[in-house]
Structure formats: C-alpha cells, structure tokens
Amino acid sequence: MEQIGAAALPVIVGVILLFGFFKDVDVFDAFVSGAKEGIKTTIGLLPTLIGLIVAVNMVKASGLLEALCAICGPLVQGLGVSPEVLPLALLRPVSGSGSSAYTLSLLEQFGPDSEAGKIASVLASSTETTFYAVTVYFGAVGCKKLRYTLPAALAGDCMAVVLSVVTVKFFAQI
Known part of the structure; x- marks a missing residue:
C-alpha cells in the first residue's frame, strides 16, 4: 500500500x-x-487566520474554558455524562489541534474503551472546527456577513455533542 x-x-x-x-x-x-x-488568496486570508489564532490562544490562556467547564460541569454530570468530555465539546468548534490533543489525553487517561473515550472519539469525528471553517471559507470569498451560518453551524455542533453521548450510551446497552 x-x-x-x-x-x-x-x-x-x-x-x-x-x-x-x-x-x-x-x-x-x-x-x-x-x-x-x-x-x-493565502495573503488575503492571513489577517483573518491570525485573528482566529490569537482569539483561540486568548481563550486558552485566560481560563475561560476552565470557567465554562466549572459552570456547566454539574449540569453535564447530572445528565449522566462524564464531565471530562465537556472541555472537548467546548474546544472542538474553536481549535482543531487543541481538541485533537485533548482527545488524545482523554484516551490516554481513561482508555479508548471507557465511556469518556468513546464519547470523545465519536464527538471528535462528528464535529467541525466551525470557527476555522467559517474563517477560511467566508474569508476566501470576501464575505463578511455570517447571518445564519454561524448560529446554524453551532447548532449542528451542539446536536453532534448530544448525539455523540446518546449514541455511545445506546450502544453500551446493546
């Protein structure tokens, strides 16, 4: 091969x-x-991509991700979902490399056969780095009005999170 x-x-x-x-x-x-x-085209996209990279690094460095996880953690745990998966669900639409690294750390920590590992695997493969995709594709054509695109894409990401959990829990019962 x-x-x-x-x-x-x-x-x-x-x-x-x-x-x-x-x-x-x-x-x-x-x-x-x-x-x-x-x-x-690459030169035209550079300012937008640099802005996105700076924003992602600011979110990571500021502790915003940890704060959101602390706020949403009890709710997620109350629904019977591993709270360790929450940072991945929040990070995936923003950073592909960051979410890949976090998925790998989850798999190393809990194992690929754990519930958290399975949910992380399904979630990582069924969502998109929404902000990166919007930045690149809309920036390439010079479109500045996102109107319905971003809310629809984020709604799709939310559904992917819910369906990842439901799918893993459903197949665990079979």
Whole structure:
C-alpha cells in the first residue's frame, strides 16, 4: 500500500502533463498562474487566520474554558455524562489541534474503551472546527456577513455533542 501511495503523485503529474500536451495547453504557464492566484488568496486570508489564532490562544490562556467547564460541569454530570468530555465539546468548534490533543489525553487517561473515550472519539469525528471553517471559507470569498451560518453551524455542533453521548450510551446497552 505504501508503494502505491508513493507512486500516485508522479502518475498524477504525468497524466496532467499528457492531458495538457494533447489539449495543446501550456501546462507550466497554467501552473504559474494558479500558483500566483493561490498566493494572493493565502495573503488575503492571513489577517483573518491570525485573528482566529490569537482569539483561540486568548481563550486558552485566560481560563475561560476552565470557567465554562466549572459552570456547566454539574449540569453535564447530572445528565449522566462524564464531565471530562465537556472541555472537548467546548474546544472542538474553536481549535482543531487543541481538541485533537485533548482527545488524545482523554484516551490516554481513561482508555479508548471507557465511556469518556468513546464519547470523545465519536464527538471528535462528528464535529467541525466551525470557527476555522467559517474563517477560511467566508474569508476566501470576501464575505463578511455570517447571518445564519454561524448560529446554524453551532447548532449542528451542539446536536453532534448530544448525539455523540446518546449514541455511545445506546450502544453500551446493546
């Protein structure tokens, strides 16, 4: 399988070059033009991405995540859910790398077969880093009005949290 992956890129490049040759397209000029456009898009997204990274680091450093977990923890525990999963549910829409690291620490601490490990696994695979996705996609097209997008995406994240817990609890009974 590893050899197939290693051979895939040269084969794809070769097919593109052959296609360009038969269609009489200057492949190199098309590549350079696309690269210039990609750099312009990247430079246009940088301020928004830097703002998002600063905001994520501020949330982590300020203790806001811990404060929210302390407030919501008793409610979550009253519903019969491991309170250790709550930081993941709050962190996932904001930071992909932070939530991945937290998922890994949950799996190391409780094990992948624990309820917390199973909920964390389902939750991490069924949610999106909402703020990052909105930043990149809306920033790429220059759209500044989020209107219904952000509330709908966050509602989807909330449903993913609820359904992750329900799914794990349901399959634990079977």
